[in-house]
Amino acid sequence: MFRLQSSKVLAVEMTGDAVRAKNGSMVAYDGDMAFRKLTGGGEGVRGMVTRRLTGEQMTVMEVKGRGTCWFADRASDINLVGLRGDTLHVESSNLLATEGGLRTGTGFTGLRGAAQGNGLFTTTVEGHGQVAIMSDGPAVLLRVAPQYPLTVDPGAYVAHQGDLRRSLQSGVTFRTLLGEGGGEAFQMRFEGDGLVYVQPSERNTIGGDV
Amino acid sequence: MPFREINSKVVEATVAPGRRLFSQRGAMLAHRGEITFTPSTAGGQGGLRSMIGRRVAGEDTPLMTVEGSGTVLFGHGGHHVQVIDLSGDTLYVEADRLLAFEDTLEQGTVFLGSQGGVRGMVRGRVSGQGLFTTTLRGHGSVAVMAHGGVIEIPVTPQRPVHVDPQAYVAHHGEVRNKLSTALGWRDMVGRGSGEAFQLELSGSGAVYVQASEEKL
Numbered sequence: 208m209f210r211l212q213s214s215k216v217l218a219v220e221m222t223g224d225a226v227r228a229k230n231g232s233m234v235a236y237d238g239d240m241a242f243r244k245l246t247g248g249g250e251g252v253r254g255m256v257t258r259r260l261t262g263e264q265m266t267v268m269e270v271k272g273r274g275t276c277w278f279a280d281r282a283s284d285i286n287l288v289g290l291r292g293d294t295l296h297v298e299s300s301n302l303l304a305t306e307g308g309l310r311t312g313t314g315f316t317g318l319r320g321a322a323q324g325n326g327l328f329t330t331t332v333e334g335h336g337q338v339a340i341m342s343d344g345p346a347v348l349l350r351v352a353p354q355y356p357l358t359v360d361p362g363a364y365v366a367h368q369g370d371l372r373r374s375l376q377s378g379v380t381f382r383t384l385l386g387e388g389g390g391e392a393f394q395m396r397f398e399g400d401g402l403v404y405v406q407p408s409e410r411n412t413i414g415g416d417v
Numbered sequence: 418m419p420f421r422e423i424n425s426k427v428v429e430a431t432v433a434p435g436r437r438l439f440s441q442r443g444a445m446l447a448h449r450g451e452i453t454f455t456p457s458t459a460g461g462q463g464g465l466r467s468m469i470g471r472r473v474a475g476e477d478t479p480l481m482t483v484e485g486s487g488t489v490l491f492g493h494g495g496h497h498v499q500v501i502d503l504s505g506d507t508l509y510v511e512a513d514r515l516l517a518f519e520d521t522l523e524q525g526t527v528f529l530g531s532q533g534g535v536r537g538m539v540r541g542r543v544s545g546q547g548l549f550t551t552t553l554r555g556h557g558s559v560a561v562m563a564h565g566g567v568i569e570i571p572v573t574p575q576r577p578v579h580v581d582p583q584a585y586v587a588h589h590g591e592v593r594n595k596l597s598t599a600l601g602w603r604d605m606v607g608r609g610s611g612e613a614f615q616l617e618l619s620g621s622g623a624v625y626v627q628a629s630e631e632k633l
Contacts, residue, residue: 215628279628282565
């Protein structure tokens with residue numbers, strides 16, 4: 208059971224079940240807990256190979272036990288997302304914890320990742336349960352509808368869920384080449400029906416300086 | 418209550434004649450009224466002997482005495498500030514986390530090695546606390562800094578709490594702490610879960626934990 212102790216600390220009540228969390232993100236616990244780094248971080252040998260190949264290496268530990276366990280990471284803000292059979296796409300660096308019943312995988316996201324500076328792949332979480340995602344500053348939840356597509360800065364993108372198509376847009380014009388760019392040369396465009404989480408801060412991206 | 422939280426990162430302190438404060442040097446943001454700030458060469462209280470004690474211990478964060486009458490705003494480095502009220506018990510806290518405290522509190526330095534010998538010393542090293550830590554005892558309030566806000570977790574005899582040494586901020590009450598290791602063969606081959614060292618706090622009191630593994 209996930210609960211926010213404060214905006215930056217996640218409390219998880221456990222009764223013998225397991226959760227997966229970012230390696231080293233435990234700050235305190237009571238009761239009995241066991242921490243184990245997951246081999247490869249994914250499901251089975253295939254997940255391991257995929258992760259090795261894709262470079263989407265999120266180091267994950269499995270926490271199992273009874274009691275309350277508190278998680279936090281570098282004072283990031285934490286948002287809880289409930290999944291009911293749908294899929295959440297999240298930047299692996301923004302994933303803090305997932306309930307044991309959820310499956311994590313690696314999704315190919317096209318060339319967008321290259322501009323974003325952290326690879327061509329993101330993490331997908333699917334199943335039924337809760338996910339805790341992190342953002343640098345409180346995240347904003349933006350709705351995308353068929354008639355209202357959304358464009359976000361790749362550095363501010365955190366996660367999205369729902370039936371969304373995502374594409375990379377380049378706003379490179381002759382001005383950019385002359386060094387007069389507006390600083391927003393690469394953008395992510397979402398079309399369809401779903402939700403996008405955006406943080407009030409921008410990661411360093413390759414395209415970010417243009 | 419001499420401290421009032423203005424927001425999560427700034428506290429306002431009220432100073433009146435006979436009610437002095439100690440604060441970290443340079444942590445004053447603004448003040449109203451007639452207030453004087455004097456570098457406190459003795460490093461707080463306890464005379465020369467404890468001053469030397471603190472020098473040796475590396476717990477001699479420069480403090481200043483704040484006196485006069487008026488209000489002072491304190492904040493430092495954009496860190497979150499937590500006000501802790503003490504009613505006769507002892508707060509154990511790292512000196513560089515102290516933002517300000519009332520002069521009714523008695524300041525001291527403890528050698529961690531005296532709590533559990535060599536293991537105590539190892540504990541200090543691992544938690545980055547060093548071998549010495551500062552204690553404040555008596556009745557009064559303390560403003561403590563932490564990275565990313567603080568949560569208070571009660572410690573009861575039936576319910577010991579384990580804390581990541583890097584996220585530990587302070588504790589008070591009758592709390593024993595010991596470093597427990599969960600080192601397994603996995604850590605030896607570089608497959609550790611990153612939670613190999615834990616501070617185990619037992620007894621009765623409370624522990625303050627910050628939402629980050631970063632030092633100040």
